[in-house]
Amino acid sequence: MGRKKKKASKPWCWYCNREFDDEKILIQHQKAKHFKCHICHKKLYTGPGLSIHCMQVHKEAIDKVPNSLPNRSNIEIEIYGMEGIPPEDMKEHEKQKSGGGKGDEDSDDDEPAAKKKATPALLGPGPSQVTQGILPTPMGPVPPGMYPGHMQMQMMPPFMQAPRMMMPGMRPLFPAASMPPTSTSKPTFPAYSMYSGSNTTTTYYSNATISAPPTTTTPSSSSEHKENGEVKPPAANACPLVTATGAGSKIIHPPEDVSLEEIRARSAKYRAKPKADAPAAQPQPAPAMITPSTSQAEVAAHMNAAVAAARQQQAAAALRRGVLNSMGGMGSMGGMGSMGAMGGMVGMLPPQGMVPRVPVPHVPVSVPQMPPVVPMLPVMPQFNLVRQLQPGMLLPGGMMPMGAMFPSGMVMQPRYR
Amino acid sequence: MTVTRVAESRTEFKLKSLPDDAISSVKFAPKSNQFLLVSSWDCSVRLYDVTSNTERHKYNHELPVLDVCFRDAVHTYSGGLDQTLKMYDLNASMETTLGEHKGAIRCVEFASEVNAVLTGSWDGTVKMWDSRVPNCVGTYNQGNERVYTMSIVGEKFVVGTSGRKIFVWDVRNMGHVNQRRESSLKYQTRCIRVFPNKQGYVLSSIEGRVAVEYLDSNPEVQKKKYAFKCHRIKDGGLEKIYPVNAISFHSVYNTFATGGSDGYVNIWDGFNKKRLCQFHRYNTAVSSLSFSHDGSALAIACSQLDETQIEDPKPEDTIYIRYVTDQETKPK
Numbered sequence: 103m104g105r106k107k108k109k110a111s112k113p114w115c116w117y118c119n120r121e122f123d124d125e126k127i128l129i130q131h132q133k134a135k136h137f138k139c140h141i142c143h144k145k146l147y148t149g150p151g152l153s154i155h156c157m158q159v160h161k162e163a164i165d166k167v168p169n170s171l172p173n174r175s176n177i178e179i180e181i182y183g184m185e186g187i188p189p190e191d192m193k194e195h196e197k198q199k200s201g202g203g204k205g206d207e208d209s210d211d212d213e214p215a216a217k218k219k220a221t222p223a224l225l226g227p228g229p230s231q232v233t234q235g236i237l238p239t240p241m242g243p244v245p246p247g248m249y250p251g252h253m254q255m256q257m258m259p260p261f262m263q264a265p266r267m268m269m270p271g272m273r274p275l276f277p278a279a280s281m282p283p284t285s286t287s288k289p290t291f292p293a294y295s296m297y298s299g300s301n302t303t304t305t306y307y308s309n310a311t312i313s314a315p316p317t318t319t320t321p322s323s324s325s326e327h328k329e330n331g332e333v334k335p336p337a338a339n340a341c342p343l344v345t346a347t348g349a350g351s352k353i354i355h356p357p358e359d360v361s362l363e364e365i366r367a368r369s370a371k372y373r374a375k376p377k378a379d380a381p382a383a384q385p386q387p388a389p390a391m392i393t394p395s396t397s398q399a400e401v402a403a404h405m406n407a408a409v410a411a412a413r414q415q416q417a418a419a420a421l422r423r424g425v426l427n428s429m430g431g432m433g434s435m436g437g438m439g440s441m442g443a444m445g446g447m448v449g450m451l452p453p454q455g456m457v458p459r460v461p462v463p464h465v466p467v468s469v470p471q472m473p474p475v476v477p478m479l480p481v482m483p484q485f486n487l488v489r490q491l492q493p494g495m496l497l498p499g500g501m502m503p504m505g506a507m508f509p510s511g512m513v514m515q516p517r518y519r
Numbered sequence: 520m521t522v523t524r525v526a527e528s529r530t531e532f533k534l535k536s537l538p539d540d541a542i543s544s545v546k547f548a549p550k551s552n553q554f555l556l557v558s559s560w561d562c563s564v565r566l567y568d569v570t571s572n573t574e575r576h577k578y579n580h581e582l583p584v585l586d587v588c589f590r591d592a593v594h595t596y597s598g599g600l601d602q603t604l605k606m607y608d609l610n611a612s613m614e615t616t617l618g619e620h621k622g623a624i625r626c627v628e629f630a631s632e633v634n635a636v637l638t639g640s641w642d643g644t645v646k647m648w649d650s651r652v653p654n655c656v657g658t659y660n661q662g663n664e665r666v667y668t669m670s671i672v673g674e675k676f677v678v679g680t681s682g683r684k685i686f687v688w689d690v691r692n693m694g695h696v697n698q699r700r701e702s703s704l705k706y707q708t709r710c711i712r713v714f715p716n717k718q719g720y721v722l723s724s725i726e727g728r729v730a731v732e733y734l735d736s737n738p739e740v741q742k743k744k745y746a747f748k749c750h751r752i753k754d755g756g757l758e759k760i761y762p763v764n765a766i767s768f769h770s771v772y773n774t775f776a777t778g779g780s781d782g783y784v785n786i787w788d789g790f791n792k793k794r795l796c797q798f799h800r801y802n803t804a805v806s807s808l809s810f811s812h813d814g815s816a817l818a819i820a821c822s823q824l825d826e827t828q829i830e831d832p833k834p835e836d837t838i839y840i841r842y843v844t845d846q847e848t849k850p851k
Contacts, residue, residue: 142796351758354826355725359707361667362824367600372583
């Protein structure tokens with residue numbers, strides 16, 4: 103019991119009721135836990151200091167001391183170590199100290215002991231627990247009204263213990279209310295129970311007072327989160343989607359599971375000239391360029407471009423029939439031609455630039471001639487996503503799909519919401 | 520190391536004469552923190568002198584450029600939607616086309632170990648090129664998945680593709696892939712960067728999450744891997760989760776910066792699992808980051824990448840140069 107006296111004079115943290123052996127450690131604790139800026143992690147010296155720092159440096163208002171107990175979150179009070187603690191709180195703490203210390207042998211044990219006791223209690227109140235719970239030691243010293251939950255619990259018959267014991271593990275909404283039960287399991291002082299509960303509480307309250315997320319999490323906790331649940335993980339092949347993680351969160355990304363760059367590259371602006379792709383896929387980009395907002399003139403330009411593309415493509419197809427697998431060369435050639443076309447489109451006066459380049463002569467421009475292209479489509483694996491969206495529409499190539507693609511353009515719009 | 524800076528702020532300023540469209544990539548020169556290479560969706564590649572805040576060189580591709588890299592102080596490589604790999608000689612202001620892919624070139628990296636250029640494309644392959652003449656040394660299939668990101672340090676070469684696949688190569692022996700992995704993150708891979716010490720890599724996904732992984736397949740080493748959430752903003756009851764677009768390592772301290780579509784840049788100490796700092800929020804998504812070789816400056820490219828409905832008016836595309844302090848980048 104010699105330790106008892108020592109303890110009464112132990113420094114403690116006003117913000118979280120935790121006790122320390124040394125005031126130096128207490129100050130370190132306060133700087134790290136309660137006075138640290140969540141933005142730049144600078145450690146300040148006092149609550150008001152932190153608030154001023156955040157206001158001046160980051161232009162952010164802080165209304166609560168991070169990681170503090172709910173009734174001790176006042177940022178205005180200037181506390182440094184044991185200095186500045188309001189006298190009434192000081193007195194109260196002393197009272198709890200002296201009162202609780204009496205006749206409790208393992209009062210020095212902190213959290214782990216409490217937990218050890220708590221666990222068996224969950225299985226059912228064994229005799230030892232019962233006696234433990236009955237020990238009504240701290241009744242007197244507990245300030246009436248301060249911990250109403252505590253009081254009430256104490257009056258309960260011993261067999262009620264088990265349910266009480268479960269509470270700490272449940273992370274209730276109001277940690278203050280939940281803490282007394284911890285202390286009943288082991289009739290120590292509320293201060294201690296608070297301390298043991300502070301582990302759960304801190305994380306809790308850090309969310310309340312700090313806007314920044316915890317810096318790091320372990321793999322287990324990171325995978326635990328909403329993640330999927332009902333969400334299907336993006337299937338590798340089947341038209342993948344980025345599905346939101348849950349009701350409370352939203353991934354700021356288009357629903358399609360394709361990189362932002364690929365999606366952006368589809369835009370008329372960039373697609374225009376190019377064929378980001380080998381010749382077989384050429385007819386697709388042309389129609390896709392037309393967005394609902396396109397003006398008449400532009401549409402006309404597109405038409406021209408599309409016709410040109412169709413011609414090229416036919417030419418390409420014809421060539422291909424002759425020269426099997428000359429894909430690479432054709433690719434660049436077709437690309438060049440189409441580039442002309444698209445470049446024109448961007449400038450709104452497309453066809454002239456490209457027409458001469460296109461090896462038209464021997465290929466009549468007509469839709470029925472398109473089919474030869476069809477077998478070529480599967481050659482381009484990287485475009486399967488585009489194709490998956492409307493596989494049938496793309497087949498005709500040339501002008502046909504232009505109309506057909508309109509709806510798709512419109513459909514795509516809402517996806518960005 | 521903090522050079523005396525003109526303009527807006529001692530620590531951070533905006534580059535002048537910026538590209539007209541989104542910025543796809545920024546890279547500091549290998550041996551100086553004076554030059555910054557920038558590729559853009561406006562089809563240009565530009566070289567900036569950040570000390571005098573001027574544009575020094577500019578050349579164009581036919582289509583938007585998605586990535587650039589330096590070979591040395593005077594040679595650069597670039598590739599993009601036009602599928603061609605270009606080399607540019609800054610001294611001679613001369614460009615050479617080195618070759619082509621069958622799809623857009625998404626990534627360009629220089630492998631000093633073998634003096635070659637590596638390009639990753641949406642055609643599902645990586646190609647290796649002779650760094651001086653137009654000569655493709657080899658084509659390496661990446662599981663027919665579109666290449667989204669690549670990183671190389673020394674001989675360690677890591678490729679991230681669509682379908683959350685990761686391929687680990689050794690550039691000295693490209694005959695076979697060393698490791699095939701699936702991303703430990705559940706969502707699309709956005710960026711991968713190999714640790715400067717070559718022990719592992721950092722990977723980010725579109726779902727506000729970053730993983731720290733190790734290359735050594737020894738289970739003891741693998742135990743160290745972890746992932747954490749970041750670049751998320753609570754907005755009322757809704758948590759908005761943003762893609763983590765960019766990662767850049769601080770070559771001296773082995774810490775790294777991440778940039779997200781939320782417009783924030785965070786600096787992390789990956790070994791101690793700590794966030795070292797967070798900068799102020801930028802005007803729009805952070806699309807690319809690059810630390811200078813000595814880690815004294817960080818280039819921050821801000822461009823909206825159409826993550827959501829196109830905003831109106833479209834936020835300005837900007838590049839900031841920030842002179843970082845030890846306090847911001849050094850493990851505590």
